[in-house]
Amino acid sequence: MLKEIVPTAVEKILTDDSSKLHQTAVSPADTSLKPLKGELAETVAADSTKAGKHKRRDDTSTVRYSALFRDTIPLSRMTAISLIAPGFSQLYNKQAWKIPILYGVTGGLAYLGFQQSSKYKEIKKEYNSLVSQNAAQEQLDPVQCEMIRYNTRRTVFFVGAIASYLYFLCDGVLNYNGPENSVKKATTLSTLCPGAGQLYNRSYWKVPIVVGAFATMGYVIDWNARGYNRYRKAYNQVVNGEPDEFEGRYSADYLKNMKDNFRRNRDLCIILTGALYLLNIVDAHVDAHLKDYDISDDLSVRLEPTVFQNYTMTRSTYGVGMSLKVAF
Template sequence: MAHPRLRYLVAALAALLLWLPATAQLPRGPRTLVRAGLMDKPDTLKAERDSLRAMQLYALFDSLSREDYLADSMALRSLRTDDIVTLDSIARARFLLGYTAADTAKRHVFKKGWFMSDSMGISKVCWLSTVIPGYGQIYNKQYWKLPILYGTVGTGLALFIHENKTFKPLKREYDAYTNTSLSRTPELDALQARMIRSNTRRQLYLGITLASYIYFIGDAAVCYSTNEVSSVKKATTLACIFPGAGQIYNKSYWKVPFVVGGFASMIYCIDWNNRGYQRFKKAYALLADYEAHPDKYPDGPTDEFKGRYSADFIRNLRNNYRRNRDLCIIISGALYILQIIDAHVDAHLKDYDISDDLSMNLEPLVDYTYVPTLQGNRPVFGFNMSLKF
């Protein structure tokens, strides 16, 4: 027969375990894998129905704010007594004490449908900003940036359209003159100089317009804070918007000159080869027409080289310039994809844990589970196995 004091000690320990709060579980780090083995028997069909009811109750409580709970809303008045019992101590403590003003602000601040929704991701915001200038600033509620955006883009576009109206007549006059003869004359030189100056101003205004437009798309991505976005996602998005922006976001500044310099070199090579292609294309057209209809040119060939080179030689030069231009375009596309991959991988490596802390920990676990047959909670004993890597 057991000693009376021993019976009292066992009863006291059992009462302590029954009232032990579920929050007594050991904390788990963000980089810890947990495998819990609970020594419990399978539930009956009634337990499964009660479990389904518990899931519905969790969804109800998650849809309510703490103020609604404390105000004894109609939704809560409709609950049965056993429904409240079904929610274990963890859920009740999480609901009563876990909701703060900051948590409530993060949960569904606004919901206005497909076009303006709080569930919209950063990629969709950037795509809509591309189609609708200023959408990202409106979505991020930074309305003060809209006058700057529309001012710079609108002014640059207006100046470009105005200068383009000046450039077009000069270009038509130059083409009409060079389509019949490429002989250098003072009139042709003066016309070409005016056309080059007008084209330079036109390209400058277009560059300002595009730079402002792309900048505000990137600004929408940088200032996006509606939902949690990983640094990898944001760096990749910025790299897609503008080459080098992902490297700047990752603070890999030493890579920016290589990316920007590579793109600047490719743009220069594309323009250089395209001008050479257009030059020899026109010369070949004039020389081929002279060889096909010599009677139309009593003064001889009118191409730039005055017949010093054969049509086959000029055609080969034309094809070489075109081939080099197309190759530079392909290289530019490859460089664009490469800098996106670099920004994506670099962002991943920024958060890569290179610590040597590799450990395994096995600890006891005491938890509570609701048992329908007993109409209450009972302790369940098991273990926690944590792996850190």
């Protein structure tokens, strides 16, 4: 038998209220929420715009917002331009106040070096003239001392000018604000000045070795070059029948052999210096990589027995042995 169930008045009221709430929440015809949705979308868009602007303003490693340099210049390109136009790296790094110091120091030392060089050449002409006139040693000594004095000053000023030039190149690399890592900086510094990459990597004990090696090779090259020029001049004088500094004590064949030996040693030392220069760059590059290489403290070595299987053409056999396991 079927019985009709009639809802009570309270149930009717609850049912009507729930249906109205459902229609209010899901009805597409209701436009009362449209202004709220629009305001919410505008707020999200404004926040995202502000976040994007803030990110672009803070992220200076990829884009530079400057009147002169809009985009980031790679470290290698900046250094190459600075080699031709000193001071470019300081201008790029927003340290233009260093440029007058660069040109003042480097230009002043170079000017003094050329000034001492011109005086040295004048004294050297006077010395050669006295030698050609067979002057006494008492007349040659003061002129020779003055010539050595001007030559020493010239060398000091020129070395100072080159050192200041290299210093400002390295300063531009150290203050570079681009996305380059420490490995690229160390390699570039060693390319510009041997030993600078080791100093940047804080491998201080390597710096005296690198500098000492290059200083030694430079001295050996200079010594062999002077010996080569000396014996070549004496050989040419003997061949042409002119008096030489050895006063005829050595034959032309002996002078030729000495000349060739000094030239061979000089060329070999130049090749070794080039190899040393490349080794210096490789060492700085590898050392910079190893500085960032993280090795865990949890290192363990275990020696334990193991069973292994050998395969042959006819059958397989098992064997017992020891295995060494290293965990890191």
